[in-house]
Amino acid sequence: MPYEGESDRELVARVRSGETSAFNTLHRRYYARVYRLAYSQTNNRDDAEDIAAETFCRAFQRLGEFGFRCESMWPWLHRIAMNLSVDLAREHAAHSTISLDQPLIEGMRSFLESLESFQPTPDELLQRAEVQEMVRASIASLAEDQRDAIVFRFLGDMSLLEIADEMQRTEGAVKSLLHRGLIALRKEIDGRLAQAERIDGLRTEGTKDVRGDSIGIHRRIE
Amino acid sequence: MSEEILSEFIEELSKRTEPAPRDLFEKYAQRGLPASEMAAAAMAQAALRGAEVPESAFEKSARMVGELTEQAARQRELEAQRKPSMGGRIARAFRRWLNIEP
Numbered sequence: 001m002p003y004e005g006e007s008d009r010e011l012v013a014r015v016r017s018g019e020t021s022a023f024n025t026l027h028r029r030y031y032a033r034v035y036r037l038a039y040s041q042t043n044n045r046d047d048a049e050d051i052a053a054e055t056f057c058r059a060f061q062r063l064g065e066f067g068f069r070c071e072s073m074w075p076w077l078h079r080i081a082m083n084l085s086v087d088l089a090r091e092h093a094a095h096s097t098i099s100l101d102q103p104l105i106e107g108m109r110s111f112l113e114s115l116e117s118f119q120p121t122p123d124e125l126l127q128r129a130e131v132q133e134m135v136r137a138s139i140a141s142l143a144e145d146q147r148d149a150i151v152f153r154f155l156g157d158m159s160l161l162e163i164a165d166e167m168q169r170t171e172g173a174v175k176s177l178l179h180r181g182l183i184a185l186r187k188e189i190d191g192r193l194a195q196a197e198r199i200d201g202l203r204t205e206g207t208k209d210v211r212g213d214s215i216g217i218h219r220r221i222e
Numbered sequence: 223m224s225e226e227i228l229s230e231f232i233e234e235l236s237k238r239t240e241p242a243p244r245d246l247f248e249k250y251a252q253r254g255l256p257a258s259e260m261a262a263a264a265m266a267q268a269a270l271r272g273a274e275v276p277e278s279a280f281e282k283s284a285r286m287v288g289e290l291t292e293q294a295a296r297q298r299e300l301e302a303q304r305k306p307s308m309g310g311r312i313a314r315a316f317r318r319w320l321n322i323e324p
Contacts, residue, residue: 018298020291027287032275039273049276053283060290112261115247122242126268135269153232154263155270160229175225178232182262189265 001025008073015063023063027056030074034081036155040136041085051088055081074156075166082148098134100196108134108193112186134196138188146181149174227255232263241268 003011003025014022034055039048058080059066059073066076100108107117107125117125125131139147145167152163164171231250238246242264250260 015291018295020294020298023291024284024287027284031280031283035275035279036270036273040270045276045279048273049279049282052279053286056283056287057290060287060294111242111265112258115242115244115251115257115261122244122264123240126241126264127272131265132269132272135265136273139266139269150266151270154236154267157236172225175229179225179228179259182228182259182266185266186258186262189262 001028007071009068009071012063012066012068012073015060020060023060026059026073030077031056033074033155034077037078037081037151038085040151040155041082041140042088043133043137043140044088047085047088051081051084054084058084069165070158070162072156072158072162074158075152075162078148078152078156098130098137098192098196099199100130100134100193102197102200104128104130105193105197105200108189112189134192135185135189138185138192141188142181142184146177146184149177150181150185153178224255224259227253228259228263231255231260235263235267241272 003014003022006014006022006025008026008029011022011026015026031052035048035052038051038055039045042048042051055077059077066073069075103119104125107120108131111117111122111125115122120128139150142150148167149163152158152166153160158166160171160174163169164174167174167177169177227250231246234246235243247257247260251257
């Protein structure tokens with residue numbers, strides 16, 4: 001692939017000097033990250049696809065306004081994608097209730113308390129789509145600065161110094177944000193687990209009623 | 223202190239491919255990092271990096287970006303053709319100065 005080994009700075013300079021096809025390399029470099037960011041905010045594949053595509057179109061159109069704060073273009077793409085997804089994200093995070101069955105709820109609880117989970121094992125647990133969906137929704141509903149610090153660190157692979165530059169904070173403040181963010185994330189997940197447990201309980205009670213009285217389900221759930 | 227250790231843990235976690243590396247958990251538990259913080263970090267990393275990126279979405283976006291960049295390149299070419307050269311602009315200014323061009 002052309003330009004593959006070049007830095008973001010070199011590629012942007014090429015685009016600005018008229019080699020617009022160099023932007024395709026930036027697209028290839030960051031598409032997955034932007035898509036995952038959008039998906040983490042919306043938990044919806046179609047929305048994530050639209051947001052990711054629009055992020056790159058806007059970035060190309062506004063490249064003239066862009067200035068590097070660090071060596072990577074990612075923080076800027078992150079900001080564009082977040083601006084595009086923030087309204088949708090709030091809507092989804094506020095309303096999404098992810099359905100988990102009791103063994104999965106217990107697995108998550110025991111992992112959060114002691115890093116142990118019997119069935120599924122911790123590796124399996126963290127790879128389950130429902131678990132990832134719940135965690136993404138929980139991240140999306142965190143306070144903005146905590147959410148950004150977590151996303152920059154875990155999705156963007158940015159160093160603490162780069163995050164500090166981007167967020168205009170000190171390195172110590174970013175460490176503190178990450179710390180508080182992860183504590184808040186744990187609380188948020190706990191809350192969602194309790195909610196999922198109530199729903200699962202209702203479902204189980206409903207299933208019990210089906211055996212004797214099928215109308216019982218509707219009465220209880222409504 | 224806990225923030226420092228947590229940052230080191232996150233740094234090491236980001237280099238690992240398995241979502242829940244037991245040896246790393248044990249190492250940092252011995253250093254006093256609470257299980258809940260390690261668990262939340264591992265969950266965040268797995269959830270953020272775990273989403274599958276559909277090939278079709280990438281291709282569609284690449285097509286859109288490709289069209290935009292080509293369009294910009296064409297536009298630039300047209301503008302370059304329309305714009306007179308430096309020599310042409312000097313000659314024109316000179317003719318104007320001599321009053322042989324309106």
